[in-house]
Amino acid sequence: MKVIRVNLDKKVCASHQIHVGEGILGRMGLILAKNNWASRYLVVTDSNVSSIYGEKVLAIMREASLPADIVVVPAGETSKAMPTCLHLVDTMTRLGADRGSALIALGGGVVGDMTGFVASVYMRGIPYVQVPTTFLAQVDSAIGGKTGIDLPQGKNLLGTFLQPKGVFIDLGFLRTLSYREFANGLAEVIKYGLIDDPALLDLLESKAEAIMSYELGVLEEVVWKSCTIKKAVVEVDETEKGLRRILNFGHTVGHAIEAESGYTISHGEAVSMGMVAEAFISEKLRHLSTEERRRIEALLRSFGLPQRIPGSLETDGIVSRIWVDKKKTGRTVPFVLLKKIGFPFVNGDVPERLLRETIEELKE
Numbered sequence: 001m002k003v004i005r006v007n008l009d010k011k012v013c014a015s016h017q018i019h020v021g022e023g024i025l026g027r028m029g030l031i032l033a034k035n036n037w038a039s040r041y042l043v044v045t046d047s048n049v050s051s052i053y054g055e056k057v058l059a060i061m062r063e064a065s066l067p068a069d070i071v072v073v074p075a076g077e078t079s080k081a082m083p084t085c086l087h088l089v090d091t092m093t094r095l096g097a098d099r100g101s102a103l104i105a106l107g108g109g110v111v112g113d114m115t116g117f118v119a120s121v122y123m124r125g126i127p128y129v130q131v132p133t134t135f136l137a138q139v140d141s142a143i144g145g146k147t148g149i150d151l152p153q154g155k156n157l158l159g160t161f162l163q164p165k166g167v168f169i170d171l172g173f174l175r176t177l178s179y180r181e182f183a184n185g186l187a188e189v190i191k192y193g194l195i196d197d198p199a200l201l202d203l204l205e206s207k208a209e210a211i212m213s214y215e216l217g218v219l220e221e222v223v224w225k226s227c228t229i230k231k232a233v234v235e236v237d238e239t240e241k242g243l244r245r246i247l248n249f250g251h252t253v254g255h256a257i258e259a260e261s262g263y264t265i266s267h268g269e270a271v272s273m274g275m276v277a278e279a280f281i282s283e284k285l286r287h288l289s290t291e292e293r294r295r296i297e298a299l300l301r302s303f304g305l306p307q308r309i310p311g312s313l314e315t316d317g318i319v320s321r322i323w324v325d326k327k328k329t330g331r332t333v334p335f336v337l338l339k340k341i342g343f344p345f346v347n348g349d350v351p352e353r354l355l356r357e358t359i360e361e362l363k364e
Helices: 025-035 047-063 082-094 109-124 135-141 171-176 179-195 198-206 208-212 216-236 243-248 251-260 267-284 290-302 315-322 352-361
Strands: 002-006 016-021 040-046 068-073 101-107 128-132 149-151 154-158 166-170 335-340 343-347
Touching: 002 216, 016 025, 016 216, 025 047, 025 128, 025 166, 040 047, 040 109, 047 068, 047 101, 068 082, 082 109, 082 149, 101 109, 109 128, 109 135, 109 149, 128 135, 135 171, 135 179, 135 216, 154 251, 166 171, 171 216, 179 198, 179 216, 179 243, 179 267, 179 290, 179 335, 198 208, 198 216, 198 290, 208 216, 216 243, 243 251, 243 335, 243 343, 251 267, 251 315, 251 335, 267 290, 267 335, 267 352, 315 352
Parallel strands: 016 166, 040 068, 040 101, 101 128, 128 166
Antiparallel strands: 002 016, 149 154, 335 343
């Protein structure tokens, strides 16, 4: 098992460890018991994950003599909303959860984001632990302390920052994922290479077959590199006042596509489309070379990720959702663009005409 330490110097109590390895779930109970973060735990999971891992996690908690109950929410992005949060809170109060309790987010990004949000506001804040079961959550959403839920107007418009007490990334979870779900995480891994580490792109290109075959030795290296990149950014800028914005490459356009599709397009697929769109904008503004933009498209294509936007989505709808992006300041929406691979920058002056033109050009 490898351990990555997230050091948040101004908030020592928020510093924590990310545990990465195959078959590490059994150690989680011992670590929770040793650290004594709570007197009891509520495992929050979705209907898909519960049927496979719910009882296993409860058994691990019992073996460590930790009282635990399980709360199951419907699977899918539509659960990441206020009605589900209120249902979760109602269940927690009926089970007697108090300020000495903690939540365990067992699932993908939806469960992790929503569980963290509820933990941050329940009785003005209780601890939580991340146990990400999807590749996307393991390399991205479980790291960094962002929580959030969606509103009809857009994605993650309600949210807080609350660091988990710990993150437990068991690579064994990946064996039960469909390739489409697995590829969702690859979109975020590619993003890390584009904004920070070109060597990671080299690894993805050279080990593509092993990655798509779920070879856990290679995947451990990919997860390790991804978590290390994200934790380094979070350590510098925990609450996204500056540097952390580079992690949004592909997300400004991607989130709008995801929401406009009614979440029928997955997060990773939308981010893939968003990265292509923002690479094209970078090229049109004479920052990114055509050669590097084509390399980005080719890498996404090699892993079966989309590079074009469905023609059924309205350009007006996508653009209007971009203008209510939670990251906007006044009437300015910051876009993360690329000068070259590994050199991102934030541009708050992308003309709407150029944005519309790019979306139209990328429609299938």
